[in-house]
Amino acid sequence: MTLYTSRPVVLCLSGHDPSGGAGLQADIEALLAQGCHAAPVVTALTVQDTRNVSDFRVLDRPWVLAQAQAVFADLPVAAIKLGMLGSLEMVATVVELIQAHPSLPVVCDPVLRAGGGGALGKDEVGYAMREQLLPLARIATPNLPEARILAELPDGSADACAQKLLPHCPYLLITGGHGDEHQVHNRLYGRDGLRQTFTCERLPGSYHGSGCTLASALAGRLAQGEELVSAVQTALSYTWRTLRDAEQLGQGQFVPRRLPLDFCS
Ligand code: PLP
Numbered sequence: 229m230t231l232y233t234s235r236p237v238v239l240c241l242s243g244h245d246p247s248g249g250a251g252l253q254a255d256i257e258a259l260l261a262q263g264c265h266a267a268p269v270v271t272a273l274t275v276q277d278t279r280n281v282s283d284f285r286v287l288d289r290p291w292v293l294a295q296a297q298a299v300f301a302d303l304p305v306a307a308i309k310l311g312m313l314g315s316l317e318m319v320a321t322v323v324e325l326i327q328a329h330p331s332l333p334v335v336c337d338p339v340l341r342a343g344g345g346g347a348l349g350k351d352e353v354g355y356a357m358r359e360q361l362l363p364l365a366r367i368a369t370p371n372l373p374e375a376r377i378l379a380e381l382p383d384g385s386a387d388a389c390a391q392k393l394l395p396h397c398p399y400l401l402i403t404g405g406h407g408d409e410h411q412v413h414n415r416l417y418g419r420d421g422l423r424q425t426f427t428c429e430r431l432p433g434s435y436h437g438s439g440c441t442l443a444s445a446l447a448g449r450l451a452q453g454e455e456l457v458s459a460v461q462t463a464l465s466y467t468w469r470t471l472r473d474a475e476q477l478g479q480g481q482f483v484p485r486r487l488p489l490d491f492c493s
Contacts, residue, residue, distance in 0.1 A: 235265045236451035237303045239296065240444065241322055242311030243272035243284065243339070243348065249483040250343065250437030255309060255444040257486035261466065262448030267303055269295040271322075272314040272348075278436050279480030280344030286314035289321045296325050308332050309447035310361065311440055312339040314349045319356040326364045333450045336365040336397075337443035338374050343436045343481050354378050362397035367456065369443045371403045390417040401446075401460055405430075405438060416460055426461060428468050435471050436481035442467040 238259050245251035252268040259266040271292055275283040299305065308326065313319050326334055338357045340349045358378045362368050376384050379392035386402040393400055394417055404413040414426045445466045449459035470484035477483045 235263060236306035236448070237265045237267055237299075238307045238309055238444070238447050238451050239267045239269060239299055239305045240309045240311065240447075241269050241271050241292070241296070241313070241325070242309070242440065243274050243314065244270055245274055245276055245437070247276055247278050247436065247478060247483075249278055249477075249481065250440045251311060254437040254440035254484070254486065255311065258441045258444035258466075258470075259309075259448045261486055262445055262452060264306075264448040264451050265303075266444070267299040267305065269299065271318055272312050274312075274342075274348065276342060276344075276346070277480060278476075278478035278483065281342040281346030281348060284312075284314060284348060286318050289317055292318065292321050293325070300329065305329070305332060307447045307451035308334045309444050310334065310336045310365070311443065312348050313353060313357070316353060316356050319353060319360055323360045323364065326361075330364075333366040333447070334364055335443050335447040335450065336361055336368040337439055338362075338368055338370050338378060339439065340374055340377055343434065343438070351377050355380075358393065358396050362393070365397050366450065367399040367401060367446070367460075368393070368397050369401045369403065369439065369446065371406050371439060373406055375400075375402045386413075386415045390415070394419045399456060401442075403439070403442065405435075414464055416457065422457070424457065426464050428464070431468075431471050433471070433474060433476075433482040434480075435474055436483055438467060438471060438484060441470055441484050441486055
């Protein structure tokens with residue numbers, strides 16, 4: 229038997245998307261592409277296709293605790309990635325899990341909406357994430373609409389949202405993919421005064437799972453020991469390439485291509 233000790237393990241606490249575009253499948257694929265191993269802990273089940281979400285169900289707290297504890301007891305977790313949590317109880321559950329492992333870097337993707345606009349949690353779940361989870365995270369990766377909800381600034385600029393949110397977490401990456409400018413501006417803010425904008429060409433499509441891809445790739449880079457700013461840059465470039473190569477597998481949004489097609493050859 230071969231024992232692989234070189235692939236960092238990233239524990240993902242995210243929802244399941246049966247279309248395979250977003251959620252845990254996106255996490256697994258993006259982490260594989262970073263040379264990491266994903267340990268996917270299911271927080272919620274969703275009913276959705278590549279167009280939108282029609283329903284979701286958040287798992288019971290004991291089930292999520294049991295899944296995560298099984299992973300922690302067995303595998304050397306190097307980082308934690310948070311995606312859809314869906315309820316206040318799930319936020320509290322995840323807080324408890326993270327507090328038991330305070331040295332691990334946590335990437336928090338504060339998921340509240342699907343790419344098609346359907347809700348994956350009420351705004352109050354976002355406020356609980358802001359108050360309870362962001363202080364435990366190394367970095368949060370909201371897109372601008374999510375940052376506006378978290379900051380309670382419905383028309384706020386990225387800078388205004390960051391000013392409101394930075395007291396809660398050390399680093400914040402506010403992505404600009406939901407805008408309509410010619411170029412996408414992804415803005416990284418640090419409580420230490422760091423301000424860096426990563427600009428890329430806007431791609432023409434609408435994508436399912438781009439936020440999950442970015443947050444997981446970033447967690448993977450951090451698990452690999454990459455320094456934060458460099459990890460953000462690497463994860464953004466990787467995500468852009470997955471969108472450039474995305475496919476319209478269903479009738480709605482394009483699905484990012486996170487792994488090479490010849491992966492098995
Ligand atoms: N997590 C789950 C389980 C989802 O179903 C979705 C979207 O459908 C998301 C997260 C967020 O997707 P995106 O990365 O497109 O923001």
